[in-house]
Amino acid sequence: MNIIDELEWREAINQQTDAEGLRELTTTKAVSLYCGVDPTGDSMHIGHLIPFMMLKRFQLAGHRPVILIGGATGTIGDPSGRQSERSLQTLEEVQANVEALTAQLKRLFITDGDNQVRMVNNYDWTHKINVIDFLRDYGKNFSINTMLAKDVVSSRLDSGISFTEFAYQILQSLDYLHLYQNEDVQLQIGGSDQWGNITSGLDLIRKKEGSEAKAFGLTIPLMLKADGTKFGKTAGGAIWLDPNKTTPFEFYQFWANTDDRDVVKYLKYFTFLDKETVESLAEKVQTEPHKREAQKALAEEMTKFVHGEEMLEQAKRITAALFSGDIRSLTADEIEQGFKEMPTFTVDKESKNIIDWLIDIGIEPSKRQAREDITKGAISMNGEKVADIEFTVTADHAIGGRFIIIRKGKKNYSLVKLT
Template sequence: MRWRGQFHAASDGLEARLATNRPITAYVGFDPSAPWLHIGHLVPIFGLIRLQRHGGRPIALVGGGTGMIGDPSGRSAERNLQSPEQIEANVASIRPQLERFLDFSGPRGAIMGNNAEWLESVRLLDFLRDVGKHFTIPYMLAKDSVQVRLEAGLSFTEFSYMLIQALDFQHLHQALECELQMGGADQWGNITAGLELIRRSSSPRADGGPHAFAMAYPLLLAPSGAKFGKSESGESVWIHPDGTSPYAFYQHWLNTDDRDVPTYLRWFTTFEPDRILELEATVTAAPERREAQRTLARDITARVHGEAAATEARAASEAAFAGAPIADPAVLATLHRAGDGFAFTPADVEAGPAAFLVSTGTFASKGEARRAIAGGGVTINDRRLTDADTALPPPIANEWYVVRVGKRRVRVGRRAG
C-alpha cells in the first residue's frame, strides 16, 4: 500500500497485526446518497480488492441506515435528507455495482451488508446509554469533520453521525470479528470513534493490545485541485452505464494527464510493480503514443463494465479520433449512445449544413455554424465543408452522420424513426 501511495494513516498496532499473517476481516462503508457509485469510490473498492487478494475478508457495507442522516465529513453545508424510499432504492442499486468487484464464494468470501438491518432496531434510550455514554463532548468537538462546520452550523443530526458509524464498527466487530475499518482521510475521525467505542465497551486483551484497527487512504485530487471523481466538465463519472456510458468512461481514463498516470496505475489497477514502472517509462519516452493511458483505460473499463464493453469502447475511441472514415455500424452505434449523439430527419438534411448543425444541437445559431464552416473546422461524413449553402453528403448506410468539429469533438447522428 505504501509503494502504491495509498497509505495515509493507521492506528497503533495495525502493522504488527498484519505481520502475524493471520487473515483479517475489514470493512468499508458506502453512502447511498445516489443510485450509482462514482470513480472516487474506486479508491476504497480497490482497498477491498487488495485485501482479498492477500487473504483478508472484505465487508462492503452500504449505509441504508446512516444514509438517513448524512455524513458531514468533507462537506461545507448540511445535505438535504432523502426519503426512506429513495435511500432504499439507492441501496438496491448500489449492491450489484459492488458485487462485480469482489469474490463472495467460499467460507472466507466477501460479505455484503446494509447497516439499516441493525440500526433501524436501535432504541434511542439504549443508544444514549450504550454508545453515547462512552463519548465526551470535547472528544467529539475535536474531530475535523465537526470543527470545519462549527461556524457554518452543524445540526445535532449530523453531529451524532460519528457515533452511529462507531456503532457500525462495534456491531461488525462483535458479529463478524471485523478488526479493521478502512476509508478516506476525511473519514479518520469517524473511523477512530469506532475504535474508541470498541475499546471502551470491551474487556482488556491479555496482551494489552488493541481490539480493532483503522487505516485511511489519502484523498485523491484532480490536477485542478478538485476532489477526484469528476470529468473535465465537472460532472461525476459514474461506474454504472446509466450514469456514464462505457465509452465516456473509457475516454475519461484515456484523457488522464501525464502527471497522474503513475498514481492512477498504482491505485486503480492490480498490475505488478514491474509492469507499472514499464508503463510509466512510456509516458516519458513516447508520450504521444499514450500507451499507459490506453492500457489504464482498457483495464479499468473491463473491470467495471466487462470485457465486451471495454473492447467496444476502445474500438469506438480509436475510430473516432483516428480521423479515418467510420463505416462499422457497431462503432457508430456506440458513439451515438455515448452521450452526444443526435437524431435527424430528412427535413433536417434538406435544410442544408448550417440549419442541420443547428437543428441537431451542434451549434447554437446559423451564424456560429457558418463561421465554423468558413474556417474549415467542420467535417460531415469525412467531407470537409467549405460552403454553408452546399448540399450535405448522403448518410452512411442511409442511417448515420458523423460530424467532426475541430480535432476533439465527434458527434454521431442516427436517422429518426
C-alpha cells in the same frame, strides 16, 4: 509481499492507528476488514471507488472483506467535508439507493472462493435499537468534548451542525462494534476524512470489549490531481460507475486523458498491475510520453474492471473510429456513446440537397459557405468526403437508421439525429 508493504509501495496509506500491530496481524492470519458507503445516490463515482480498491487488494492477499451499505447512516448523512446540512432523503429513496449500490458493488467485488466478500446493511441492526437504549448503551460512552474536537465536527461549528449529523459518528462507531462482535472484523478502512469516525469506533470497541481488544483503523490519502483540483471531477461533472450516467466510452476517455504527472499514481491506486509492470510504464512516461502507453493501460484496466471486457472493446472501437475517421464501422449505439457530448441536431427523414440540408440543420450559415466548404472537401458524412454540391441526403445515409455524422474541417463533428 505483505499487504501493508504493498499498500505502502502504492502510496495508499495515509494514517494507521497501530502500524506495527496491523502489520503483525496481517502477517499471522487472514483478517476480516470492512469499508462502508452511504446510499446518498443510486451509483458510486470513481472517488468512492478508492477505498474499495484497497479492500479488493486485501481480498486478493487472502483476507476477508466486508462491504457495508449504510441503509441506516444514509438516512442521516455524514457531515464530513460539508459546510451545510444535507437534505434528508425519504426512507423509500434510501432503500432504492441501497438496492442499486448493492447490485453495483456485487458486480465489482463478489467472487467465488473462500475469501468471498460479505455484504451487510447497517439498517439491519440499527433499526432495532430504541432511543433509550441508544443513549444509555452507546451515547454514555462518548464524550462531547472529544466529539467536538473531531475535524468533521469542529469544521462545522461556525456554520452550524444539527444534532442529527453530530450523532453520525456514534452510529458509525456502533457499526464497527457490531461487526467486531458478530463478523470478527478487526480493521476498518476509509478515506482520510473518515479518520475521526474510525477512531471513535475503536474507542467504543475498547470501552465495550476491554482495552486489549485488537482492532485497527487505516485511511487512504486524499487524492488531488497534479493541478490541485479534486480527483474525479470534470467539466461535465462526476465520473460515475453506472453506464447510464457515464458511458463506458466516456469512462475510458477519462482515464486515457490522464495527465502524465498523475498517471503512475493512478496505476498504483486503481489497477492490479504488478510492481514490475507499473514501474515499466512509469519509465515510458519519462522516455516516450507521446505514446501514452501508461494512459492506455490505465484506461483498459479500469474500463475492464468496472464495465467488463465487452464494453472495453466497444470503447476502444469507438476511440479508433474517431481517430481514423472510419465512422461507418460503428453501430448506432456506439455512435450515441461516442458523440454524446458533441453538437447535436435533429431533422426529419426528408431527402434534400446537401447544401440546403446543411443550412436547415444549422451546420452552415449560408449557401455560399456551404458550397465553398463542399468544393474544398471540408465536409465529410459518416467519415466520407462529400465533394458534389448536387449530392442528395436521404434516410439511407443514416447509420442504423438513426444517425448521420457530419465533420466540418478536421475536428468539428456534429451528430444529426433523424426523426
